[in-house]
Amino acid sequence: MRKAFVLFAITSLAIIGMLMYVNLKFSFLLLIIIPLIAMGLYDMFQSKKSIRRNFPLLGRMRYLLESIGPEIRQYFVETDTDGKPFNRLQRSLVYQRSKKENDTMPFGTQLNVYDEGYEWINHSIRAISFSNVNDNPRVRIGSSQCDKPYEASLFNISAMSFGSLSKNAILALNNGAKMGKFYHNTGEGGLSPYHLQGGDVVWNIGTGYFSCRNEDGTFNYDAFVERAILPNVKMIEIKFSQGAKPGHGGILPKEKVTDEIAAIRLVSKGKDVVSPPTHSAFTTPLELMDFVKLLRKGSGGKPIGMKICIGNKSEFLSICKAMIATNTYLDFITVDGGEGGTGAAPQEYSDHVGMPLREALAFVYDALNGFGIKDQIKIICSGKVITGFDIIKNLSIGADLCNSARGMMFALGCIQALECHANTCPTGVATQDPHLMKGLVPEEKSIRVARFQKETVKSAMDLMASAGLAHPDDVTRDVVSTRIDRTQVRTFSEIYPELVKGSLLNEESVPKDFLYFWKKASTSKF
Numbered sequence: 001m002r003k004a005f006v007l008f009a010i011t012s013l014a015i016i017g018m019l020m021y022v023n024l025k026f027s028f029l030l031l032i033i034i035p036l037i038a039m040g041l042y043d044m045f046q047s048k049k050s051i052r053r054n055f056p057l058l059g060r061m062r063y064l065l066e067s068i069g070p071e072i073r074q075y076f077v078e079t080d081t082d083g084k085p086f087n088r089l090q091r092s093l094v095y096q097r098s099k100k101e102n103d104t105m106p107f108g109t110q111l112n113v114y115d116e117g118y119e120w121i122n123h124s125i126r127a128i129s130f131s132n133v134n135d136n137p138r139v140r141i142g143s144s145q146c147d148k149p150y151e152a153s154l155f156n157i158s159a160m161s162f163g164s165l166s167k168n169a170i171l172a173l174n175n176g177a178k179m180g181k182f183y184h185n186t187g188e189g190g191l192s193p194y195h196l197q198g199g200d201v202v203w204n205i206g207t208g209y210f211s212c213r214n215e216d217g218t219f220n221y222d223a224f225v226e227r228a229i230l231p232n233v234k235m236i237e238i239k240f241s242q243g244a245k246p247g248h249g250g251i252l253p254k255e256k257v258t259d260e261i262a263a264i265r266l267v268s269k270g271k272d273v274v275s276p277p278t279h280s281a282f283t284t285p286l287e288l289m290d291f292v293k294l295l296r297k298g299s300g301g302k303p304i305g306m307k308i309c310i311g312n313k314s315e316f317l318s319i320c321k322a323m324i325a326t327n328t329y330l331d332f333i334t335v336d337g338g339e340g341g342t343g344a345a346p347q348e349y350s351d352h353v354g355m356p357l358r359e360a361l362a363f364v365y366d367a368l369n370g371f372g373i374k375d376q377i378k379i380i381c382s383g384k385v386i387t388g389f390d391i392i393k394n395l396s397i398g399a400d401l402c403n404s405a406r407g408m409m410f411a412l413g414c415i416q417a418l419e420c421h422a423n424t425c426p427t428g429v430a431t432q433d434p435h436l437m438k439g440l441v442p443e444e445k446s447i448r449v450a451r452f453q454k455e456t457v458k459s460a461m462d463l464m465a466s467a468g469l470a471h472p473d474d475v476t477r478d479v480v481s482t483r484i485d486r487t488q489v490r491t492f493s494e495i496y497p498e499l500v501k502g503s504l505l506n507e508e509s510v511p512k513d514f515l516y517f518w519k520k521a522s523t524s525k526f
Helices: 002-022 024-045 050-054 060-067 069-077 088-098 167-180 221-228 259-265 285-298 313-326 347-352 357-370 388-397 406-412 442-466 512-520
Strands: 119-121 138-141 150-153 155-157 183-185 200-205 233-239 250-252 273-275 304-308 332-336 378-382 401-404 480-483 489-491
Touching (some): 050 060, 088 406, 119 388, 155 442, 221 285, 233 285, 285 304, 285 313, 313 357, 313 512, 332 357, 357 378, 388 442
Parallel strands (some): 183 200, 233 304
Antiparallel strands (some): 119 480, 138 150
16 A cells, blocks of 8 residues: 555656646646645654555544544434434424424334333223313422422523533523423532522532632632522532532632633632542541531521432441431432433443443432431432323332533533533533533523423323322332333232331341341441
């Protein structure tokens, strides 16, 4: 190939020379041929890429095709049910609902109902008329120790930080939450002015304590109180881990720390902003309970919860034991599935760290019920929740309400370009590039966010009505069935049999599957 290229270069130059001798108008060919020859010569003598060294010029086509491979697959190759992490049918449903377009489907399902993992709702002969169902039910969050309980919507905006998303995206989300009367989780990047446009806010406080930190990165109580008492802040969420990268801290490079981001996060410019993997405000389950009481006091009695992607089961059981020992209850627990992930993460973390949402939900519900404290605590779930059926599945396993991150991003116009980590998001959602950001008009997209949320909740309530259920609290584990293989079907109640209430309070009554983790759990260490 290298000899062929040399022959091509010599021949091309000879032919162009003869043509120029005959007629100077052919000299424009030099503007095309000479740069190509120069590129080929460079390829022949560079040492970093073998393909280009062995196949000068032509080898560049391989890298060009590779770079546009995702777009080729998305637009020309994949079917309506193939795309990952969300297929075209799922994305289109969000787009249609956010634009209030027709979202009905002709000619039957495209799914293979005999495939392993296919799921459906067990509808009832005594279905309820849709007109008799509340399209916007509220879920009361607040234990007996909470002075200011919050009436939450069934479906809300999951944690996404300003910095990860553009300010236009945050503005659209918060105004959408205001229109639809549902809440907007700030993500761990701090409480920004763009989160305070009038929509209800859940302030997510991660290990970096952004917006409530001292210069050395430790928790600043006074800064917390100053923001926690704001009327838009309805709940406080202590973030342990997220589905995208549980057990992994984060770094915002100093080059990305603008004056605005530094002011919001209470950090200094000119330094990398490090979000460590663990909290410094507490180190044991008992200390966590003291921290919960401190936040409850500083917020004026607002609901205090935690967000966690389940890893070691014994650690969560330790928290449950600490709640019993101190008679201090979290008001809510947000369970993030390992399949979650608007945050950029190493592939190994995205693919192989963290318990998937279904198993995590069942475990958290059973643990709280086993310790007899589920009545005090609401379970919020997040992890690929974008349809009414997704909501029903999670309610069936044990959730009280749901959050969505990527679904809300689709409502903003996200096309799943998979460039969230590169600052090149073509729709202006996950970028700080002002030229790309301007494509997202908050006034227009906020309406779409509100529509998507409303239509999705309505879909969930319609499904409940078809199953003869009037309220989310009525959804149990026998409502949904799943195909185990071609001939076997199980309900969630058969796959995840519930623990007896109070069975984890004494070692004698602890079920065999829980006993090892129950013994390992300690209030004095995680």
